[in-house]
Amino acid sequence: METVYRQGVQMAEELQRRTRSYEGFWLIASHLGDPKAAVLLVFPLVFYTHRRTGIAVLWVTALAEWLNLVFKW
Secondary structure (H helix, E strand, C coil), X not given: CHHHHHHHHHHHHHHHHHCHHHHHHHHHHHHHHCHHHHHHHHHHHHHHHCHHXXXXXXXXXXXXXXXXXXXXX
């Protein structure tokens, strides 16, 4: 099992080393993937273009937040 942990640490270090130049991209991707950003940014745009899909985005966001709270508890 120690080998698995060691390889995981090595993989994380390698990913951090190789993707250092993409820091800005990953920060934006992380921000846009946040459920709060989905409500503030994605929902109004989608709701404006297609009402039914916008409501679905809102429900999925609410469900994701609820599941996140349940699984962290």
